[in-house]
Amino acid sequence: MTRPPALDGIRVLDLSRILAGPWCTQNLADLGADVIKVERPRVGDDTRAWGPPFLKDGDGQDTNESAYYLSANRNKRSIEADMATPEGAALIRELAAVSDILVENFKVGGLAKYGLDYESLKAINPRLIYCSVTGFGQDGPYAQRPGYDFMIQGMGGLMSITGERDDLPGGGPQKAGVAVTDIVTGMYATVAVLAALHERHRSGLGQHLDIALLDSHVALLANQNSNYFNSGVAPTRAGNAHQNVVPYQVFAASDGHLIVATGNESQYRAYCAAIGARELGDDPRFATNRLRVANRETLVGILAAIMRQGRRDDWIARLEAVGVPCGPINNIAQAFAHPQAQARQLRRDLPHPAGGAAAVTASPLRFSASPVAYRRAPPLLGEHTEEVLRDVLGKSPQAIAAFKAATEKVSDTRRD
Numbered sequence: 001m002t003r004p005p006a007l008d009g010i011r012v013l014d015l016s017r018i019l020a021g022p023w024c025t026q027n028l029a030d031l032g033a034d035v036i037k038v039e040r041p042r043v044g045d046d047t048r049a050w051g052p053p054f055l056k057d058g059d060g061q062d063t064n065e066s067a068y069y070l071s072a073n074r075n076k077r078s079i080e081a082d083m084a085t086p087e088g089a090a091l092i093r094e095l096a097a098v099s100d101i102l103v104e105n106f107k108v109g110g111l112a113k114y115g116l117d118y119e120s121l122k123a124i125n126p127r128l129i130y131c132s133v134t135g136f137g138q139d140g141p142y143a144q145r146p147g148y149d150f151m152i153q154g155m156g157g158l159m160s161i162t163g164e165r166d167d168l169p170g171g172g173p174q175k176a177g178v179a180v181t182d183i184v185t186g187m188y189a190t191v192a193v194l195a196a197l198h199e200r201h202r203s204g205l206g207q208h209l210d211i212a213l214l215d216s217h218v219a220l221l222a223n224q225n226s227n228y229f230n231s232g233v234a235p236t237r238a239g240n241a242h243q244n245v246v247p248y249q250v251f252a253a254s255d256g257h258l259i260v261a262t263g264n265e266s267q268y269r270a271y272c273a274a275i276g277a278r279e280l281g282d283d284p285r286f287a288t289n290r291l292r293v294a295n296r297e298t299l300v301g302i303l304a305a306i307m308r309q310g311r312r313d314d315w316i317a318r319l320e321a322v323g324v325p326c327g328p329i330n331n332i333a334q335a336f337a338h339p340q341a342q343a344r345q346l347r348r349d350l351p352h353p354a355g356g357a358a359a360v361t362a363s364p365l366r367f368s369a370s371p372v373a374y375r376r377a378p379p380l381l382g383e384h385t386e387e388v389l390r391d392v393l394g395k396s397p398q399a400i401a402a403f404k405a406a407t408e409k410v411s412d413t414r415r416d
Contacts, residue, residue, distance in 0.1 A: 002370070002371065003369045005370050012033045013099040014037040017105065019186065021133045021189070022045070024131070024133070025076065030372045036078075038079055039080055040082060041081070042080075048065065048069045048381065049064075050068040051066035055070060055354065065378065070359075074374065077376070078379035078381055078383050078384055079384055092114075096121045097125050098392065129197060130209065131189055131209040136212055147212075149180070156218050157218065160236065161221075165239050181216065246292035247262055253314075257312065258312050271322075286299050350374055
């Protein structure tokens, strides 16, 4: 029997924008929380304008909803409120008083002047879990500095280990192809929020969560950090090879490329047999992974010459038949067309209020009894302002009209 989503009944006040914070709140929304996204009147989340491409309406025409914005904001409700005005700040405080979680990514101390910092809202709602997502955290010499994914990829070390080797053509610093720092920070923020929610069951109290892009990014480097700690030598770029495992890399076939990832000795020997080089599995120079790493250049040179003689899909079929991890290098269209991706329904199309449908990537969180629900497409700016004021705060039609009029007046003044 299907049960309600895991976070059904939890309310989240989302004051974040761009990617790290919205990624966290989208996770919470997917899990069933009622996420109320507070956006600047007329402007909204910065990423609404980060296009093309933009969502197409029912007639195939561009809307004002960018593909970037759509990637991180499904299952949320959007309201317009200007926290720089007394009316807007007061409304946000009212919502914080009846919320379980608040997520924000303003500069350190930036919300205090509006009475929206943790200490101010804690006094109103001691059970509030208040998650701050910043570039460098709430303390330290860089606390006041803004942080962006790209610059953190450089500062935090990822670009020093990503890309082709410096001694080969094309070598040099390379960022990841997606904003991995923002994404992993959003994931760490999600974990922290859920842990604090569990802790609140014991204490009855909320707390302030301090999640930083730099901290999250450095944590992301995992075994590369450990390589440095245990060797005293900072890892360098290795292209499409693995610093600690051989062979574990891209090989060129006669008609394309494939990945071979031998994670243990039995897989290595099965690989050698499958490519017609069983003797390499018994060669004392390559008998263990430690030796293969030490003799990487010699072994990879032999393997690369063999792999170039066969077709990509033939190699994949041979290796899969003996249990050696391998696969093609797909583009994103090919990845979504893959039968496994289709069987798992990794693309979902949600009806959109602008007409047509918004394609979104499915959540990877799968539950046997309280599944993720795809309730709403990413909202239009301010789409739910009246609904939230009425249903969450119990405001009268007159009060709602007065608030909307005050918001429009301020917006018009600022636009002029």
